[in-house]
Amino acid sequence: VLSYLTMSSSYTPVSLISRMVRSNAESFAKGLTLSAQYRIEQLNALKLLIAENIESIVIAEQQDMLKRARPEIEIIECQMVTQEIDQLIKNLHNYMAPQSVAEASVMGKGELLYCPRGNTLIIGPWNFPLNLVLVPLAGAIAAGCTAIVKPSEVSENVSRLLEKLLPLYLDSRCYKVVHGGVAETSALLKEKFDLIFFTGGPAVGKIIATAAAKHLTPCILELGGKNPVVVDDFIDLDKVAKTVVQERYALNCGQVCAAPEYVLVSEKRQGALIDAFKREIGEKFGKNPQESPLLCRLKNKKHWERLKNVLDENKQFVVYGGGSDADDLYIEPSIVANADLSTPIMKDEVFGPILTVVPVKDIESDAIKIIQTLPKPLFMAVFSEDDKFVNAMVTRTDSGGLSVNTASSHFVVPGFPFGGTGNSGMGRYHHKYTFEAFSHQKPVLYAKI
Amino acid sequence: MAKALQGYTQLSEIPKLISKTRTTFLSGVTLPESYRRAQLQQLYQLLVENESDIIQAIQSDMKGRPSNEIAVTEISAVKSEVAHLLNHLSEYMKPKKMPSSAVFLTDSGEIRYTPLGNILLISPWNFPFQLTFNPLAGAIAAGCTVIIKPSEVCSHTSQLMARLVPRYLDENAFAVVLGGVDETTLLLRNKFDLIFFTGGCNVGKIVAKAAAEHLTPCVLELGGKNPVIVDDDCDFEMAAKRIVWGRWCLNAGQICLAPEYVIVNRKSQARLLAALQTTITKYFGDNPQLSDQYARVINQRHFQRLSTVLKQNARHIALGGTTDARENYIAPTVLSNVSMDSPVMQDEVFGPILSIFPVDNVRNDAIPIIQSRPKPLALYIFTNDKTFADTVVSHTDAGGVTINDVVSHFMFPGFPFGGTGHSGMGKYHGWYSFAAFSHEKPVLNKYPGADSSYEMRMPPLTDFKVKMAKLFTEEKPKKWKLPFSVGPWTAAALAGGAFLLKARL
Numbered sequence: 001v002l003s004y005l006t007m008s009s010s011y012t013p014v015s016l017i018s019r020m021v022r023s024n025a026e027s028f029a030k031g032l033t034l035s036a037q038y039r040i041e042q043l044n045a046l047k048l049l050i051a052e053n054i055e056s057i058v059i060a061e062q063q064d065m066l067k068r069a070r071p072e073i074e075i076i077e078c079q080m081v082t083q084e085i086d087q088l089i090k091n092l093h094n095y096m097a098p099q100s101v102a103e104a105s106v107m108g109k110g111e112l113l114y115c116p117r118g119n120t121l122i123i124g125p126w127n128f129p130l131n132l133v134l135v136p137l138a139g140a141i142a143a144g145c146t147a148i149v150k151p152s153e154v155s156e157n158v159s160r161l162l163e164k165l166l167p168l169y170l171d172s173r174c175y176k177v178v179h180g181g182v183a184e185t186s187a188l189l190k191e192k193f194d195l196i197f198f199t200g201g202p203a204v205g206k207i208i209a210t211a212a213a214k215h216l217t218p219c220i221l222e223l224g225g226k227n228p229v230v231v232d233d234f235i236d237l238d239k240v241a242k243t244v245v246q247e248r249y250a251l252n253c254g255q256v257c258a259a260p261e262y263v264l265v266s267e268k269r270q271g272a273l274i275d276a277f278k279r280e281i282g283e284k285f286g287k288n289p290q291e292s293p294l295l296c297r298l299k300n301k302k303h304w305e306r307l308k309n310v311l312d313e314n315k316q317f318v319v320y321g322g323g324s325d326a327d328d329l330y331i332e333p334s335i336v337a338n339a340d341l342s343t344p345i346m347k348d349e350v351f352g353p354i355l356t357v358v359p360v361k362d363i364e365s366d367a368i369k370i371i372q373t374l375p376k377p378l379f380m381a382v383f384s385e386d387d388k389f390v391n392a393m394v395t396r397t398d399s400g401g402l403s404v405n406t407a408s409s410h411f412v413v414p415g416f417p418f419g420g421t422g423n424s425g426m427g428r429y430h431h432k433y434t435f436e437a438f439s440h441q442k443p444v445l446y447a448k449i
Numbered sequence: 450m451a452k453a454l455q456g457y458t459q460l461s462e463i464p465k466l467i468s469k470t471r472t473t474f475l476s477g478v479t480l481p482e483s484y485r486r487a488q489l490q491q492l493y494q495l496l497v498e499n500e501s502d503i504i505q506a507i508q509s510d511m512k513g514r515p516s517n518e519i520a521v522t523e524i525s526a527v528k529s530e531v532a533h534l535l536n537h538l539s540e541y542m543k544p545k546k547m548p549s550s551a552v553f554l555t556d557s558g559e560i561r562y563t564p565l566g567n568i569l570l571i572s573p574w575n576f577p578f579q580l581t582f583n584p585l586a587g588a589i590a591a592g593c594t595v596i597i598k599p600s601e602v603c604s605h606t607s608q609l610m611a612r613l614v615p616r617y618l619d620e621n622a623f624a625v626v627l628g629g630v631d632e633t634t635l636l637l638r639n640k641f642d643l644i645f646f647t648g649g650c651n652v653g654k655i656v657a658k659a660a661a662e663h664l665t666p667c668v669l670e671l672g673g674k675n676p677v678i679v680d681d682d683c684d685f686e687m688a689a690k691r692i693v694w695g696r697w698c699l700n701a702g703q704i705c706l707a708p709e710y711v712i713v714n715r716k717s718q719a720r721l722l723a724a725l726q727t728t729i730t731k732y733f734g735d736n737p738q739l740s741d742q743y744a745r746v747i748n749q750r751h752f753q754r755l756s757t758v759l760k761q762n763a764r765h766i767a768l769g770g771t772t773d774a775r776e777n778y779i780a781p782t783v784l785s786n787v788s789m790d791s792p793v794m795q796d797e798v799f800g801p802i803l804s805i806f807p808v809d810n811v812r813n814d815a816i817p818i819i820q821s822r823p824k825p826l827a828l829y830i831f832t833n834d835k836t837f838a839d840t841v842v843s844h845t846d847a848g849g850v851t852i853n854d855v856v857s858h859f860m861f862p863g864f865p866f867g868g869t870g871h872s873g874m875g876k877y878h879g880w881y882s883f884a885a886f887s888h889e890k891p892v893l894n895k896y897p898g899a900d901s902s903y904e905m906r907m908p909p910l911t912d913f914k915v916k917m918a919k920l921f922t923e924e925k926p927k928k929w930k931l932p933f934s935v936g937p938w939t940a941a942a943l944a945g946g947a948f949l950l951k952a953r954l
Contacts, residue, residue, distance in 0.1 A: 029820050031844055071915055079919070101863040108854075110861045115846045118870075194870060202664060209661035216654060216669070218874045223664070372475050396477050398563045398888055406895040413558055415548050416891045421565075422642065426666045428889075443864040444842055447854035449687065449833075 011153070011180035012163075014187045020176050021191040024146040025119045027173045033116065033144045036096055040089055042141045042170055046134065047085050049169040050078050053161075057130065060157035064129070065252075066297040066329060072252070077130040084135045087414075087431050088142040095142070095435045098444070108447040114439040116144035117218075118194030123185065123208070125200045126299060127255045129155035132199045132222075133162070137175070139434030145195070146174040150188060152200075153181045154299065193217055195438060199257075201349070202375075202423050220427030220437050223420050224349050225377040226261040229407055230367045230393055231273060232384035233266050240383045241276035243407040244355070245284060249333040253296045254353040255303075258379045258409040261349065262339065262356035264367040270359040274337055277355065278320055281333050290323075290330050297329040298352060304329045307352040313344040321354075341370065364392055371397045376422030381407045400424050455601070456608050457628040460635055466624045467639050470594040471567040473621040479564065479592045482542055486535065488589045488618055492582065493531045495617040500524050502609060503578060510574070510603035512777065513745040514700060522699070523578040526860075530583050533879055534590040541590065541883045547891065557894045562887040564592035565666075566642030571633065571656070573648045574602035574747060575703045575799075580647045580670075581610065585623070587882025588645070594622040598636060601629045602748065641665055643886065649797070650871055668875030668885055671868050672797045673825040674709040677855065678815045678841060679721060680832035681714055687853075688831040689724030692803070693732060695829075695855035697781045701744040702801040703751075706827050706856045709797065710787060710804040712815045718785060718807045725803075726768055729781045738771075738778050746777040746800060755779055755800040761792040767805070789818070812837060819845045824870030829855045848872050 012020075033039065050057070054074065061073045088095075098111040120140050124133035133151050140147040149166065151159040163177040178184055189196075189211035198208045199222040212219045231240050240263075247259050265273050285292040298304040308324050314336050315322075321334030336345050337357040345356050360366035371380070380399035384390050390404055400420035403409060411418040411430065419428025429437045458466070478484060496503070504519045534541075547558035568588050572581040581599050588595045597614065599607035611625040626632060637644075637659035646656045647670040660667045679688055695708050713721055733740040746752045756772055762784050763770075769782035779801050784793060787804040794804070808814035819828070819841075828847035830838050838852045848868035849858040858864055867876030877885045 034843065075915065101861070105862055107857055107861055110858070110864055112864075113842065115843070118846070206661060206664060209664060210658060213654060213657035213661045216650065216657060216671070216871050216874070221664070394561055394890075394892060395480055395563065398566070398890065401891040401893070402561075403893040404895060406893070408895075409893075413547070413556075413891075413893060416558060416893070417560075417889065418891075421888045421890075423664050426664070440846055440869045441865065442842075442846065442849060442869070443858050443861065443866075444850040444852070445854070445858040445861050445864070446835075446838075446852045447857055449684065449853050 011184055012178045014180075014183055017178060017184065017187045018191065020148060020178065021119065021188070021193070024148060024174060024176060028116070028119050028146045032171070033141070033146055033174055036092055039141055039144060040092060042175070043085050043089050043092075043138060045169040046138060046141065047082055049165055050082055050130075050134075053165060054078060056161060057158070060161045061130075061155075063157045064126070064155040065299060067293075068252070068296050069293070076128055081131055081134045081138070083414075084431065084434065085138045088138055088435060091432065091435075092142055095432065101443075106448070108445055111444045111446075113442050113444055114143070114435070115442045117438055117440055118145060120145045120147045120195040120197060120438060121150065121188060121191075121193045122147055123150045123188075123196070123198045123200065124152055126152040126154035127252060127257075129158040130162070135434060136197045136199075136220075136429065136437070139429060140197075140438045141170075141175070142435050143438035145438050148176050148178055148188065148193075150178045150180070150185060153179065195220070197427075197437070198222065205425070218427075220429065221420070221425040222257070222418075222427075222429075223378070223423065223425040224257040224351070225375055225420070225424040226346070226349055227259065227377045227379040227381075227399070228367075228371050228374075229260045229263040229381040230363070230371075230383065231263060231265040231269070232363055232382075232386060232389050233269065235383045235385060235405075237269070237273050237276040238280070239405070240273065240407075241280035244381075245277060245280040245333075247407045247409075248355045249281065249353045250284065250294055253298060253331075255299060255351055257351075258411060259351075260355070260379075260381060260407045261377075262346065262358050264358050264360055264363065264370060266363045267359040267361060270337065270357055274319060274335060274357060277335055281320070285333060289333055290325065290328065295333070295353075298331060299329075301329070303352070304331065307331045307350070307354065310345055310350060310352070310354060314339075317343060317345070341373065346374075364389060368392065368396045371399075376400075376420070376424055378420045378424035379403070379409045379411075398422070400428075452628070455604055455627070456611065457601075458626045458632060460631065463626060463632065463635050464639065466626060467567070467596060467636075467641075470596055470622060470624055473619075474564070474567050474594040479589075479594060479622055482538060485589055485592055486538060488622075489531055489535050489538070489586060491617040492586060492589065493528060493535070495613055496524055496528050496531070496582070499609075499613060503606075506605040506609040507577065507603070509605040510577075511700070511744060511747050513743065515742055515744070518699065518744075522576060527579055527582045527586070530878070530882070531586045534586050534883065537880070537883075538590055541880060544892075556896060559892055559894075561890045561892050562591070562883070563890050565886055565888055566593060568593045568595045568886065569598065569636055569639075569641040569644045570595050571598045571636075571644070571646045571648065572600060574600040574606075575700060575705075577603045577606040577610075584645050584647075584668075584877060584882065584885075587877055588886045589618075589623075590883050591886035593642070593886050595624075596636065596641075597623065597625045598628070598633060599625065601627070643668065645875075645885070646670065649799075653873070666875075668867070668877065669873040670705070670866075670875075670877075671826070671871065671873040672705040672799065673823055673868070673872040674794070674797055675707065675825045675827040675829065675847075676815075676819055676822075677708040677711045677829040678811060678831065679711055679713040679717070680811055680830070680834065680837060681717055682833050682837075683831040683853070684833075685717075685720055685724050686727075689721065689728045691831075691854050693725060693728040693781075696803045697729070697743065697801050698732065699856070701746060701779070702803075703744075703747060703799055704856075705797075705799075706859055707799075708803065708829055708855050709825075710794065710806045712806050712808055712811060712818060714811050715807040715809060718805055721805065722767055722783060722785060725783055729768065733781065737780055738773060738776070743781075746779055748777065749774075751800070752777040752779070755798070755802065758793055758798060758800070758802060762787070765791065765793070765804075769801075789821075816841060816844050824848075824868070824872055826868045826872035827851065827856070827858070846870070 101110040163179045192215040319337040321332040323332035378400040417428035417433040545560040640663040765784035767785035769780035771780040826848040865876035865881040
């Protein structure tokens with residue numbers, strides 16, 4: 001059971017990749033993945049893959065990410081995936097059925113039919129390595145596509161586990177894993193796919209989009225950005241602190257694309273807001289956060305160094321925290337205050353346990369201006385009980401999604417589409433949107449003879 | 450010098466125009482329904498008040514194109530789209546409520562439609578008014594601002610657009626840029642929130658690459674070689690009539706939806722040719738060059754291109770084949786016995802030349818042929834056998850499919866229009882136009898004072914909390930199958946109601 005741990009770290013040979021893509025394309029052309037029965041069979045097999053290997057998954061995840069809480073792995077990496085699969089199985093016949101177009105016409109009968117995109121490529125990130133690869137894969141299977149899955153080599157143990165398990169459960173004529181880094185990904189990107197589903201950062205997102213453009217391949221890009229939180233002049237600051245602290249520090253140590261990055265608040269309330277944050281951090285993680293079981297660690301040395309750098313670059317603005325421990329890959333929950341657009345921390349996505357506070361003169365007009373100036377974020381939170389204020393934020397700015405009076409994103413709500421806009425991505429998925437993501441909705445007209 | 454004569458926008462002006470429309474968008478002035486309605490009404494007036502000028506301009510660019518055809522496809526069709534958007538604008542703009550699960554009883558969710566922002570709209574020369582103003586109407590309805598770049602190939606039409614748009618629409622929000630390759634290249638270097646491009650695959654790739662640099666989404670309405678399958682079990686005369694209409698009656702075949710090659714049984718090829726010839730003669734007379742129903746190729750460059758196609762495939766010419774360079778005239782032409790390696794099968798013809806691709810058995814051979822080629826914009830099947838049609842539809846992909854006709858799915862009310870794979874990405878028309886230029890943003894509203902349900906997922910994640918989470922959010926496969934689906938609360942209510950009823954009885 002644990003033998004994979006001792007497997008030598010070998011990537012999929014680049015020379016094999018072309019053949020793997022061609023094999024998938026041939027399987028698709030043969031129509032292997034088209035029947036509902038086949039799709040449900042494969043989806044059930046994927047469920048079994050998770051159900052029968054929970055222990056191995058937990059071990060691999062904790063090896064990849066120190067101190068990652070077991071319930072977090074069980075719920076986000078396993079249960080959420082299984083839920084998605086169940087949803088797809090339950091609704092598959094509905095999704096696959098032709099949809100009659102309501103308007104009658106003398107021309108004949110019209111139908112909209114979901115057709116699989118074809119041979120797809122799924123590239124995943126390291127922060128939720130199983131969920132962000134298996135949920136898209138489930139969508140690909142449900143839609144009748146074939147898929148090459150390229151999990152992140154940074155989450156090496158999970159990636160190797162997947163490479164070993166997938167062929168044991170799924171039809172390897174149609175679903176394959178490529179384990180590898182830059183060279184292997186580049187080789188994959190040279191091939192023609194019918195869809196590329198990528199989750200990761202905007203910089204690599206651009207590389208993917210450029211490679212896809214050569215073949216006119218559509219992409220679903222789930223990227224990131226600097227997610228803003230807007231706090232109006234009247235809302236209870238403790239309420240704000242509660243969910244912002246949870247999302248910025250507790251979940252995966254802030255290494256989540258939907259976590260709040262910077263908070264916009266009136267100058268006159270900045271002090272009180274920071275106090276509320278400090279109180280909440282103290283309550284949650286105790287006197288010494290490094291000992292708290294609720295705080296996990298940074299992904300690896302590289303990311304720890306990146307965040308240490310952020311702390312150093314913004315040293316004069318750090319008002320809380322700032323501690324770090326290189327051997328433990330630990331960064332203390334920190335707050336940077338009095339920031340503006342020129343502050344170094346505002347340049348890139350932090351993706352770690354450092355929150356920025358940006359004070360402004362007029363919360364409504366200045367917040368709108370700042371958010372409009374920066375690239376469109378994945379997620380935005382607005383704290384206010386004033387409907388007009390909320391409406392102004394919703395209509396004058398854009399983001400992948402928006403929450404009101406919580407920093408918790410919508411993406412866990414069943415039925416909500418999850419995706420970015422502008423720099424934070426294109427396309428969306430979850431539940432029926434995952435099926436749609438891997439499908440082409442084709443209009444078919446049966447003309448009157 | 451030549452550029453100024455053609456009225457091209459100065460390169461130095463272009464960034465200023467982009468900045469102007471972008472600033473207008475960020476100011477929020479295009480957001481209210483009243484603004485969008487007013488602009489759409491102005492657009493409608495533009496079409497009503499300038500119909501004859503528009504027809505004249507299009508005919509100056511496309512000689513021989515019948516006025517009546519232009520009146521239907523370039524004026525009436527656009528007025529119809531604008532009217533549709535006006536009639537449905539409130540409905541389309543309305544937020545859509547999302548269902549919520551048990552854990553989130555205390556919340557509400559909805560989808561809000563946010564305009565994508567500042568749009569670049571690039572349109573082609575073949576149906577210039579339709580392919581510019583239809584997308585423009587969608588962008589206006591969605592609340593976007595637009596830089597319009599019509600084709601320099603139809604110069605009279607584009608210059609007319611440049612004169613009319615500022616007269617009717619808000620100059621700060623909608624601007625026309627005239628130009629060629631240099632101007633388009635400069636436009637593409639700038640950042641937009643969406644690029645809407647209609648044209649050929651090659652330029653489509655250039656647009657996609659430029660957009661990728663800014664992570665800008667695109668709607669690409671491209672083309673390809675649209676196949677027609679003619680099954681033996683069909684009405685050959687009817688099929689011939691409709692194929693002729695699709696390939697030659699609309700703009701001498703210069704339309705992305707026209708049938709390009711016909712897959713037919715070898716033994717039926719002659720019969721099909723005869724039926725095509727009869728119909729061509731019926732519609733265009735013995736000498737189509739004299740008919741007022743038959744258009745010309747748009748310009749010398751395309752005429753040369755198509756003449757080359759004829760030369761390269763000379764031994765396949767079965768019908769037509771005559772040309773007249775003085776008029777850019779190419780007769781309705783049919784090539785027979787075409788095969789996969791025939792030169793004509795390389796690129797989209799986009800002209801009045803149809804290919805016949807005979808096979809041994811249509812039922813076996815059509816699907817692999819179509820699968821081996823890039824995905825087309827349209828697929829057409831003539832057959833009385835619905836099972837065969839459905840098999841083709843489920844084993845191949847195309848932007849859209851019409852069975853027993855050609856082109857029609859383009860106009861079918863409620864249908865999206867767009868390609869797939871090499872024939873494009875994205876779609877529009879009606880509701881889909883509004884959606885193409887909008888971002889469907891999910892908004893989660895948490896009601897105040899409902900913290901306890903949130904405590905359920907805050908750390909520490911105790912076993913009890915995990916148990917509760919599974920109870921409330923984990924879906925389980927049903928043990929029985931009902932003909933309808935009932936949520937847990939509805940079931941509880943029904944059960945409670947049934948119990949009360951029983952108690953009363």
